[in-house]
Amino acid sequence: MLTLHGFDASNYVNMVKFALREKGLEFEQATLYPSQEDAVLSVSPMGKVPVLETGGVFLSETNVILEYLDETTEGPALYPADPLEKAQVKQLVKHIELYLELPARRCYPEVFFGGQVSDETKEQTREALLKGIRALARKARWQPFLAGDRLTAADVFFLYSADLAKAVAGKLFGIDLLAEAPGSAELLARLNERDSAKSVAAERDLAMEKFLKYARGGK
Template identity: 80%
Template structure:
């Protein structure tokens, strides 16, 4: 059986967990926090999560794991068979990660953990988020999903990135980020109504206190 190593407050872990649930693939979970200690580096070369343990070894990087799960040919496909459409899904997923999730992540310490980030960082993040959401508006279909009428890996990445980017833009800049891409707010709401998303959210909420203690240096 597959084992998903990580923690339920991680949006990247939750991308993989959501995909596993959507596909109906049996799996176990094991708590693992990012670290540069040898036991973690032995299974995740950069010390990051998620890590998927398979019978053949360990895989890291959420995008790689999502493709691996699809290649198992179990449950609904997250990537189209057509080469162009498959590439388009990967393009959309990468855009969401690079131009929404990563710029927003630079501001997480101030938005979620009571810290502060520099004004320079906030200015850069605001500009990047606006460029990113506008690029997504020009590229995505929102009909009703990012790449068309079927749920895809791009939607999985969007589900666990757009909410965080929206929170950063709202709290720090007073921006309704998703209003810049008509259909994106409705898509996020639609995705959150799926049973898999509700289970992931319940597990995330239950694990949040423990994660916040860890993030603030607690034992």
């Protein structure tokens, strides 16, 4: 049995959960928050989530987990079999992670948790998000998915990164980020209508209050 360690408010955990459900795989969940405590570091060297436990082995890093699932389990493939097409999907995944998700994350404290970030950080984030979404618009196929006519790992990353980047751009800069990539808002809406996405969203919403308390130093 596969066990997914993490928490339901994490977008990276939800990427893996969505993929597991799209593939029709059975799995268990175990609550785990990011930490530098020894118990967490023993299963996740950087103390991050998600972590997938399989056969007594713990795998971290979302893209690694998705590739492992594709190579070892049944269900719809998240990566094409053709090496060049697979490389193009992996390129899109890396682009979304580096140039949308990670820049937006720098401003999460102010947008989602009541904190503040510096004006310099905000300006750097604004420039990075605009550059990133415009580059994605040039690279993606939108036919109707990012890499072509079927859902891939690129769409999984987009689903759980674009909405957060859009929220940051809208709240801090008054920018409709997805308007910079025609077709992206429609893709996000279609992805959110999938049964797997709906179930993940419901569980995320239920877990959010508990996570916010944890993030603010509560128990």
